[in-house]
Amino acid sequence: MAKWIQRAIKRPGALRRATHTKKGKTIPVAKLQKLSHQKKGGHTTRTARQARLALTLRRLRRRRRRH
Numbered sequence: 001m002a003k004w005i006q007r008a009i010k011r012p013g014a015l016r017r018a019t020h021t022k023k024g025k026t027i028p029v030a031k032l033q034k035l036s037h038q039k040k041g042g043h044t045t046r047t048a049r050q051a052r053l054a055l056t057l058r059r060l061r062r063r064r065r066r067h
Contacts, residue, residue: 008053015050027054 019035021027035051038044 005057011050015047015054018047018050029055029058032058 016023016027019027019031021031032051032055036048036055038048038051
């Protein structure tokens, strides 16, 4: 797989802590979508960027399993 994913994940577990999801459980898609639109002071928050990355990685994983 690409090395960009390893470089993109700077704070492992931060999104899980922000969503209050227990380790081993998946973060609900609805919660990720809601967080991905989060803004503060006109700028996108770090949590929003992490949520968008999680949604993207989820799609990549789903595509890879099909083949």
